[in-house]
Amino acid sequence: MENIYYPTTEDLKKAATQFRENEPRDLFYRVATELIKLAISGETILKIPEALAVLLQTWNANYYRFRPFNEDHFQKLEKLITDSKWVIDTYRKRSILSLEQNERNKIEGIFKSFETLLGPVGASKSLHLLAPTFFPLWDRAIADNYDLTLGKVGTNATLYYEFMKIVRSQCQKLEGKLPPDTNPLKAIDEFNYCKFTKKGFEGSKIKDSLNEKS
DSSP: OOOOOOOOHHHHHHHHHHHHHHOTTHHHHHHHHHHHHHHHHTOSSSOHHHHHHHHHHHHTGGGGSSSOOOHHHHHHHHHHHHHTHHHHHHHTTOOGGGOOGGGHHHHHHHHHHHHHHHHHHHHHHHHHHHSTTTSOOOOHHHHHHTTOOOOSTTSOHHHHHHHHHHHHHHHHHHTTTSOTTOOHHHHHHHHHIIIIISOOSSSOOOOOTTOOOO
């Protein structure tokens, strides 16, 4: 694995500016994040799967072009979240810096269960929303640029764990350098998205917010 990028604080600041100026789906991320927080604390009539569905049908729209987000799919999502309630209890308050080698099998198992229903991109986004400082975000372009080319659905859990180790090392280099209200995983994802998914910071706006492959 040769391609490991270590963004600087200036890189992250630059990416955050471009991301917010050009990527309208950031609104859905913020809404879904707030809805999930309220759902977990019981402060809304919405359930966690409903909050997740807000993000999945916007950020992960390509995955559903040929897979209807219908009642059957939503029921499967509900069951997945119910069966995975322990994921919230275990990881929601943890930082990726606390990732341990002996957690590999458990994390790969979690990822595979989500990937089987939601695809590798939807799995990372859902897990990130459930535990936003522990599970990082990726897409196929980002994975490719870290030498982690994704395969067919259900085969990418090991790659995701390797990606988690990479992001942990990136966060270690950024520790103590970011504003206190910054989630380093979201900041790194914005950098990766601008640099790899949208091919660089300069000279090109993010034109098609739904062209990310899932």
